[in-house]
Amino acid sequence: MVPHKSAAVIEALKIVQHHRGWISDESVTAIAAYLQMGAAEVDSVATFYNLIFRKPVGRHVILVCDSISCYVMKYGDIYKALQEKLKIKFGETTGDQCFTLLPNACLGCCDHAPAIMIDNDLYKDVTVGMLDRILQKYT
Incomplete structure (x- = not known):
């Protein structure tokens, strides 16, 4: 008990x-x-809890912070670039089951926006130009 x-x-x-x-x-x-x-x-x-997954996800979960700080610092550019690179939208998983893309209300690093988290790895001050290098670590 x-x-x-x-x-x-x-x-x-x-x-x-x-x-x-x-x-x-x-x-x-x-x-x-x-x-x-x-x-x-x-x-x-x-x-x-948004980090408890009630449906199957990819081997790597990408959380894109969409807080007001990240929004102001152009998180939309990051999201759009991820959509194009991975060919998925929020809530979807790539065909090879490698990545699931999810929004997240706050990753707790508003002073370093925009931010994303892949698995347990936090990336701050993210630019579109950094995404290929970041994603390569997980493929």
Whole structure:
């Protein structure tokens, strides 16, 4: 029995996602059973956090910060260039399953906007000219 079930849910979700890449309905049910909670309660936590993925994603997830700071510093140019290079839009995954492109409300580096994060790697002061070099690290 887990004494603080609600605190354990997010960690359980992160562990499963780390090993499987995303959280399936079966995973929600298994976590709920293990923590002796309702599946709806686990699912509500999973869908609340934007970094818990409830559908399959690519091997690398690109988060594009669309906060006001990044917006002012032309994040739109970065997003447009990524769309063109990867041939996908927000919420989509490349055909080779390499990249998923997602918006993110804030990456916490407003003084170095625009910013993107790929997996756990944060890139600050990003320019369109930097994107090819950045993406090559993940292909």
